[in-house]
Amino acid sequence: MRNSLLWKLTLAFMLVAIITAGLVAVFIRLTSVERLTRLIIDQQRSSLKTALIEYYTKNKSWDGLPAAWEEIRTHISPQPPTPPPQENDPFRNNPDGGPHPPNMRPAFFGFADANGKIIISVSTNSPAGSDAPSQAVQEGTPVTLDGVVIGTILESPFKPRFNPAENMFLNRTNDALMLGVAGAMLLALFLGILLARTLIRPIQALTRASQNIANGDLEQEVVVNSKDEIGQLAEAFNTMSREVARVNNLRRRMTADIAHDLRTPLTVIAGYVESMQDGILQPTPARLAIIYTEIERLQNLVGDLRMLSQVDAGELPLNLQIIHPHDLLEKALACFVPQAEMKGISVSITCPDKIPDIQVDEARMMQVFGNLLSNALRYTESGGAISLTAETDGGKVILTVRDNGAGISDEDLPNIFDRLYRGDKSRTQSGESGLGLAIAKGLILAHGGTIWAESVLGEYSAFHIVLPAHYN
């Protein structure tokens, strides 16, 4: 459980939520206390000012103010009863140094008359009757009556004590914050699990599908509806799984086909040799020639398979030469002209003069064209035509072998380059290995080119070889 992604993701979401909510709570708590304190001070100062003006208007002097001060102060802000001083009570010690018993705690606001003489003290260093320090008067709040300054409210370094209503407000703010934090955590837990589950479900499906592949069930389809990275991963996985299954089927079919292709000539050879051993047949030159033909077929098949395995392993040695496309096409066609004439098929080469050279292994290219041309001759009726063309496209040279023969069905077309694929399915009679196009493709790929076919059944087939142009 501890190693599961669900657990890790949920924990990460929770942590982020707790840290964020905690920070927000602390920040709000700090700023709300500070703001509330400032608000209370401003309110109390303003009320005190009004009360002092009233007092002065009534008495025409400040005489008797110390006696009335407690009443004024209680009036402007009803104070809670002063608790006994605690060890950590910030009010315990006067910032000026001397300790104050609770009942002698300095007033939160002091007061000096118009001459700066202290009437109500805020500090033991400046007792009542002494002159207020000029800085304290400057920082204080002037009390004016008809535009004339009649005194100054002095600020105390102490913070005000909160009355019950204010304390209740602070406590409620705290409770609300705690509730908010708890709510945010619960929401984070819920959303975290939800999101983690949404993320993890396709990953679990992919894991199951991969395990099935590992157990030999190759064709797996993972259903993922999202288009995000996980969706793309699932799509790539499905494509891979389809391809693995396809290649595996191909391999199975190829093994079966090779076994079949080997068995046919071996059965013929074994039959003849056994009959000769038993004296049923005489080893005449004609019979030996049949045996030899079958041996040649076996040799060709083994040679083709060996070449394909070399191409697959990238171990096919290439003897690259620079050659003009026209020369290559001419050489390729030369061997097939007699056969074409015999079958009544016309052949032609079309190649523009201004075409770049190509760099190829001539012998390997002869093999490629040999396969393409022998197919073209086989699948084209008498009176048909085979054309070889070369053209240039950007930095590429395209060589095409085209015939107007049988054509290839849409069903066969995507598979003809597969190993041992035969469109006509009558391998034994055709005498062809079904490796011709696979070998052609392997050789062209080894040259850094591509080969593809287009065809319309009953009309034509065209095989295009695209090779990089060689510029001097």
Ligand code: ADP
């Ligand atoms: P094969 O040895 O059977 O010719 P290839 O690999 O050369 O094997 O060709 C594979 C299949 O492609 C053939 O069996 C045939 O069905 C089809 N094919 C190839 N070339 C042509 C063509 N020129 N016209 C029609 N079909 C073709």
